[in-house]
Amino acid sequence: MRTEKGSIFRVVTHSILGLVAVAMILPLVLVVAVSFSDENTVIRNGYQFIPSEFSLKGYQVVFQNPTMLLNAYGVTICITLIGTVISLMFTAMIAYVMSRKDYRYRRATTFYVVFTMLFNGGLVPFYILIVKYLHLKDTMWVLFIPYLLNPFYVLIMKGFLDRLPTEIIESAKMDGAGEYRTFFRIVLPLSTPALATVGLFISFVYWNDWWLGLLFVNQENLVSLQLMLYRTMNSIEFYAANAQYLSGNVDISQFPSITTRMALAVLGAGPMMFVFPFFQKYFVKGLTMGSLKE
């Protein structure tokens, strides 16, 4: 009787979670399916989960002139690597200091960081600071510097470091290690789950960013992947809507705008989607917000 009740409970649990999981993934499947579909059948039948006619034309169009795409990949990979490494260092260093109960300026430091979460100058002073006073507009710097320290990630990191036993740090000190040595040689290696989790979050912020580009980039060679996606979405719509204005040498009826668009979306999101499952095992261990509270 009891086990039967338990198994009913289990069936219900799994079916709810299963349905939610499917709902999460289906929209992605749709985009991938459309990107591999034939343009004309999409126009005729609408978007479908199973392509009624398979075609690689969307991808062909993208790869016919790959300079723009490759350049965007280059920019994005570059800022993601540089930004993530520096940002993770900054985050770990200040989070460690905040987690040390014997650090005299711990409360002041925590307040200094958390206050920026609660109150900020808003877009306009930030924009003017970057453009007029730091002169970072249309530079590589502007694409990663503004995101170097996110207080939220500092708190996640601190939550993890709070739970490292203090004995480890004390014994390192007894052995004559200075603070730097203790941090880099002992604390950092012990923090791999948190570093992996926070590092992945940070890298996604960089990979997915269009905001800094939208605000500060006009130069073509600094267009990142997401900004390129955004611009293409608009220009494809522009061509589709204004086909009659195009000169004769562009045959708009042959231009697979829908499937090209979806192919670009897949190419923009794809690489990170492959990276992300490998970091799964660290997530729950690294994401302990329970001790966020001071």
Next chain:
Amino acid sequence: MRAQVSAERGTTRWGHFQKNRQLFILSLPALLFKLVFNYLPLIGLIIAFKKFRYDLGIFGSAWNGFDNFRFFFVSDNAWRITRNTVLYNVGFIVITLICALALAVLLNEVSSRAVKVYQTALFLPYFLSWVVVGYIALSFLEQDRGLLHQLWTFFGLEPVNWYQESNRWPYILNAVNLWKTVGFSTLIYYAGIIGISPSYYEAAKIDGANRLQMIRKITLPLLTPLIIVLLIISIGGMFRADFGLFYFIPNNSSFLYSSTDVIDTYVFRALRSVGDVGMSAAVGLYQSVVGFVLVVASNWIIKKINSDNALW
């Protein structure tokens, strides 16, 4: 005597610093970064009270008192974007909280291998950029071809031109936001649940409690501090909106401004398209001040109810 004391105090203060110097230096890069990118811009807030001109800079521009604010608050925009921002955020907070808690509790009931599968699926949308989600939304909402159009006609309903009918957008944006962000909140609550000591559950089992009773009497009460911390943080953000959601999903369609325009998109447009720096700074200041008051107030209220749960 007095000089001696103060001299001593001086050395101890310096001595304290000496003792903490290495740790301080570790935090220095982050401190300097926050100084430049978060504290310096606060000075720039005086732009809200100025008739800003790029060539004259922040300090050279002429004062104009509260004109920027007056200009904003007499327009209908003030009410519209404030209402939209607050209502959407309340919706997001409530819906995400309920769904994420429910999912986290359910995840706790299945085996750890199954958790991994569900977790991957739940988390996937969180890692997509808003631009890509914009493309996905398009595949649902596009006229004639979109999935919703197909569904609508399948049930014999009148087709809807989604990008032009503003009254449907509160539902759409709530759904999109839930889809993208629920995985993150679920994981945070799930991490909180597995942090609960198993001994509570064992004791309850001995007393003959069933699963639902355990969830109600153990899991939820012990999660309350975490829920409240996250709630305070999101209430603080109630005057801020996720720009990407409100910019890319409605495709910046001006037909939809009445129900999709929020403070952040408005400030962006005022700054970039209209070029009214002074007024956008004023709106930004309004946003920051009200947001700050909301955090302080909610923390104060929670402190009154149960001081253990307060953020500070």
